[in-house]
Amino acid sequence: MRPLLAILVALSFIAVPAVASPAPAYRAVSSIALPDGEWDYASVDPVSGQLFVARADSITAVDLSGGHALRSFGAIAQGHAVVAMPGGRVAVTSGRDDSVRLFDQASGTQITSTKVGKGPDAALRDPKTGDLIVMERGGAVSVIDPEAGEVIRTIVLEPGLEAAALDRTGTLFVNNEKLDRVDVVNGSTGAILPPIVLAGCEGPSGLAYDAKTDRLIAACGNDKAAVIDAAHRKLVGLLDIGKGPDAVVLDAPRRLAFVPCSQDGTLVEIALDGASGPRVVATIKTEAGARTGALDPRSGIIYLPTARFGPAPADGSRPALIPGSVHLIVVQPDVVG
Numbered sequence: 334m335r336p337l338l339a340i341l342v343a344l345s346f347i348a349v350p351a352v353a354s355p356a357p358a359y360r361a362v363s364s365i366a367l368p369d370g371e372w373d374y375a376s377v378d379p380v381s382g383q384l385f386v387a388r389a390d391s392i393t394a395v396d397l398s399g400g401h402a403l404r405s406f407g408a409i410a411q412g413h414a415v416v417a418m419p420g421g422r423v424a425v426t427s428g429r430d431d432s433v434r435l436f437d438q439a440s441g442t443q444i445t446s447t448k449v450g451k452g453p454d455a456a457l458r459d460p461k462t463g464d465l466i467v468m469e470r471g472g473a474v475s476v477i478d479p480e481a482g483e484v485i486r487t488i489v490l491e492p493g494l495e496a497a498a499l500d501r502t503g504t505l506f507v508n509n510e511k512l513d514r515v516d517v518v519n520g521s522t523g524a525i526l527p528p529i530v531l532a533g534c535e536g537p538s539g540l541a542y543d544a545k546t547d548r549l550i551a552a553c554g555n556d557k558a559a560v561i562d563a564a565h566r567k568l569v570g571l572l573d574i575g576k577g578p579d580a581v582v583l584d585a586p587r588r589l590a591f592v593p594c595s596q597d598g599t600l601v602e603i604a605l606d607g608a609s610g611p612r613v614v615a616t617i618k619t620e621a622g623a624r625t626g627a628l629d630p631r632s633g634i635i636y637l638p639t640a641r642f643g644p645a646p647a648d649g650s651r652p653a654l655i656p657g658s659v660h661l662i663v664v665q666p667d668v669v670g
Contacts, residue, residue: 357668358615358667359617359665359667360618360665361617361618361619361665362663363663364660364661365403365660366403366657366660367393367638367659368403369657369659370388370390371389372386372387372389372638372659373387373412373413373414373625374386374415374455374580374627375638376415377417377628377629377630378417378423378438379629379630381438382396383395383397383438384627384629384636385417385423386415387412387413387414389412390409391405391406391408391409392406392409392415392425392436394406394438395636395661397629406441407436407443408443409425409430410429412428413425413427413428413453413456414453414454414455414456418479421437422437422438422444423436423438424436424465426454426467428452428453428454431448431449431452431453432447432448432453433446433449433456433467446482447482447483447484449467449484450473451469451470451471451473452469452471453467453468454467454470455494456468459503463479463480464477464479465477466497468497471492472490472492473487473488473489473494474487474490474494476488486523488523488525490507490509490516490518490525491509491511491512493511494507495507495510495540496539497540498541499520500547500549500563500564501544502520503520503521504517504518505518506529506549506561506563508537510554512528513532513534513536513537514531515528515531515549517529526566529567531561532568533553534551534553534559536553536555537553537554538551538553538579539578539580539581540581541581541583541590542563545605546605547562548560548563548569548605548610548611549561550583550603550611552578552581553571553574553578554577554578556573556575556576556578557573557574558601560611570610570611572612574594574601574613575599576594576595576596577595577596578594578595579593579624579625580592580624580625582626584628584630584633585605589605591628593619593624594624595621595622595639597621598621599616599617599618599619600616600618600619600623600637600664601613601617602614602616619637619639619662622640623662624639626664634664634666634669635663635664635665636661636664637661638659638661638662639659639661639662640654640655640658640660641654642655
C-alpha cells in the first residue's frame with residue numbers, strides 16, 4: 334500500500350466527534366380564541382387529542398386534531414391545575430372551595446369531588462401508582478386515589494407550595510415560593526427529607542424534571558431558572574430568563590424545556606443536553622400575560638394561554654381583561670412532529 338493511501342485509509346477510521354444538532358427554531362404562528370375569563374395551568378392529552386385549560390369556573394377543552402373546536406364543561410371555583418387522566422378523564426383543582434374534581438372528558442360529567450386542604454393549586458399524576466398528587470397553598474400535599482375519590486395520605490410541609498415533579502425513583506420535589514427552596518418527600522413513605530435551598534432563586538414557581546440528565550429546572554421570580562441535581566439534592570446552576578415566569582414546559586423527546594415569561598412576553602428555550610448542562614438557546618417572542626403553557630408531545634407545538642389587558646390600576650391590582658381577547662398562542666417548531 335502506498336504511504337499516502339495508507340494514511341488516508343487510517344484517517345477514515347479515526348472517530349470524529351459528533352456535532353450536536355442545532356436546536357429547532359420556534360415561532361408564534363397563530364392563535365386560538367378562548368371564552369372570556371381567567372385561566373391558569375393547561376395540559377394536553379395526546380390520547381384524546383385535546384388540550385384542557387383550567388378556568389375560573391369551568392374547564393375549556395380544545396380539539397387539537399382539527400378545527401380547534403371549543404367547549405366548556407364542569408363547575409369549579411377558581412381552577413388552577415388540570416391533569417389529563419387515563420380512561421378519558423380529567424382532574425382539576427378547585428382553589429376556592431378546597432376540592433379536587435374528576436370529570437369524564439367526553440360528556441363533561443363530574444365523577445368525583447374530593448375535599449382537600451386549603452387552596453389546592455398545582456397537581457400531577459404519579460405514573461407508577463396512578464395517584465393524583467395535589468399541592469396546597471396552605472402548606473400540605475394531598476395524595477388522592479382517583480378511583481375512589483379519597484385522600485390516602487396528607488403530607489404537611491409549609492405554606493407557599495407551588496409546582497412539583499417526581500423523579501425516576503418516585504421522590505417528590507415541591508417548590509416553595511415563600512421560602513425559596515424545593516421541599517423533598519419520599520414518595521413511598523411520605524417522609525419529609527431535607528429541602529434544597531435555592532440560593533439566587535427567588536419565588537420558585539414552575540418545576541420540571543428531566544429523567545435523562547436527572548436534573549430539575551425551576552422557574553424563579555427574579556428572572557432566573559434554577560438547575561438542580563436531583564440525585565445529590567443540590568443547586569448546580571442559574572440561567573438568565575425573562576420577567577414574570579410561572580411554568581416550566583418540558584419536551585423530553587426533543588431535549589428541550591421552555592419557560593413562558595409573562596411580563597416580557599417571551600418564551601425562553603432551554604437545551605437540556607450539553608457538556609455544561611442545560612443552557613438557554615433562544616428567546617421566542619410571544620405576548621405579555623403568557624405565563625403558563627402546555628406541550629403537545631406528538632407535534633412539539635406549545636400552546637400558551639393569554640389575553641389583552643386594560644390599563645394598570647393605580648392601586649397596583651391586576652388590570653382587567655379586555656373582553657373577547659382571551660386566546661391561545663400557538664408556538665410551532667420549524668419541523669413539526
